[in-house]
Amino acid sequence: MNKAIKDLTAISIIGIAMILAIILGRQLIYPRTLRMLADQKNILIGAAVNGWLLSDPDYSVILANEFSLITPENALKFGPLCPEPGVYLFDEADAIIAFANSHQMFVRGHTLVWTNQLPDWLTSREWTRDELLEILYRHITTVVGRYQDSVYAWDVVNEALANDGTIALDNFWMKGIGPDYIELAFRWAHATDPNALLFYNDSFAEGMGEKSNGIYAMVADLLERGVPIHGVGLEMHVGVDYWLPPYSEISANIHRLSDLGLQVHITELDVRLPTPITKEYLEQQATIYGGMLSVCLEQPACTAFGMWGFTDAHSWIPYIYPEWTAPLIFDEVYKPKPAYWALIETLESK
Ligand code: G3I
Numbered sequence: 001m002n003k004a005i006k007d008l009t010a011i012s013i014i015g016i017a018m019i020l021a022i023i024l025g026r027q028l029i030y031p032r033t034l035r036m037l038a039d040q041k042n043i044l045i046g047a048a049v050n051g052w053l054l055s056d057p058d059y060s061v062i063l064a065n066e067f068s069l070i071t072p073e074n075a076l077k078f079g080p081l082c083p084e085p086g087v088y089l090f091d092e093a094d095a096i097i098a099f100a101n102s103h104q105m106f107v108r109g110h111t112l113v114w115t116n117q118l119p120d121w122l123t124s125r126e127w128t129r130d131e132l133l134e135i136l137y138r139h140i141t142t143v144v145g146r147y148q149d150s151v152y153a154w155d156v157v158n159e160a161l162a163n164d165g166t167i168a169l170d171n172f173w174m175k176g177i178g179p180d181y182i183e184l185a186f187r188w189a190h191a192t193d194p195n196a197l198l199f200y201n202d203s204f205a206e207g208m209g210e211k212s213n214g215i216y217a218m219v220a221d222l223l224e225r226g227v228p229i230h231g232v233g234l235e236m237h238v239g240v241d242y243w244l245p246p247y248s249e250i251s252a253n254i255h256r257l258s259d260l261g262l263q264v265h266i267t268e269l270d271v272r273l274p275t276p277i278t279k280e281y282l283e284q285q286a287t288i289y290g291g292m293l294s295v296c297l298e299q300p301a302c303t304a305f306g307m308w309g310f311t312d313a314h315s316w317i318p319y320i321y322p323e324w325t326a327p328l329i330f331d332e333v334y335k336p337k338p339a340y341w342a343l344i345e346t347l348e349s350k
Contacts, residue, residue: 046304112155124300161214204237233289254299266302308327
């Protein structure tokens with residue numbers, strides 16, 4: 001028994017020494033981190049994470065060193081959280097939030113109300129409006145209540161508008177409840193956690209156009225009617241030879257939202273590259289990351305700069321779109337890419 005305890009102790013000491021060596025090694029090689037520099041600019045810098053990756057020392061060391069904000073990529077969505085009526089699987093979200101707490105990081109909760117990733121028990125039958133109101137109310141109060149004071153900001157409603165800026169009709173909640181589901185979700189979330197910042201989050205609405213005009217009109221109306229909303233999330237899924245709004249339009253969009261008294265978060269930035277990757281693509285990617293961060297730093301209302309992951313080893317893009325690749329700032333073996341250094345240089349130069 002003593003030998004076993006001695007062996008276990010030795011293994012534990014070696015493990016701790018290895019993690020410390022990685023941390024010190026990174027600090028010695030890269031003395032400045034994104035998190036250190038962003039803190040000096042009073043902006044949160046974030047990444048979407050998966051709970052099962054936190055046990056990878058390489059992954060968790062970079063996450064804790066480089067970021068001040070994390071977003072569960074899937075763990076806080078209706079389907080993964082509540083696979084059966086009234087049955088909640090909180091383990092992954094709890095682990096992510098525990099990691100954030102132990103590394104003094106903020107958490108963005110993503111997302112309370114979305115038409116995607118809903119559980120089969122919810123989408124496989126008809127419901128009355130009153131039944132769906134009760135289901136949505138219970139979901140929001142259960143989840144927001146559990147993480148009261150742990151989640152700094154919630155994407156309360158995600159991607160509710162169509163590309164023409166009108167409320168999307170092919171949306172589960174719109175069909176079952178009607179357009180007031182948006183207002184009710186914000187009111188219920190605020191009543192459950194009055195301290196959380198409440199955001200509307202959407203994609204392909206970063207610049208100026210029909211969709212961002214629709215979001216602007218919607219949030220202005222919500223504010224006018226006293227609905228508790230504090231910000232808009234711009235997802236920013238962009239790319240080389242893909243979607244890339246002009247920086248001037250993004251600035252104008254952020255500015256007009258800030259004129260309403262709202263904060264703006266860049267919530268899901270990734271910059272996809274065509275395959276095969278070239279040195280030029282990587283340089284173009286770096287310029288885009290630096291440009292987007294510059295736009296955010298120039299606008300006081302832009303208080304968080306979040307990416308949808310941080311390593312190409314774990315990105316949704318090649319999984320869903322095999323013709324695109326390498327969208328993030330660390331490569332598949334966690335080595336910083338030109339995009340990482342572009343963010344460092346932007347933070348140091350602004
Ligand atoms: O967990 C299951 C696993 O058990 C199963 O074996 C496997 C194969 O069916 O699926 C796994 O679930 C997948 C889940 O990601 C976790 O990996 C789902 O199929 C897959 O659809 C889901 O994709 C997520 C996608 O949202 C769903 O629309 C991506 O990871 C996630 O990055 C992506 O994130 C969204 C934001 O929430 C909203 N903005 C757009 C963004 C990109 O679509």
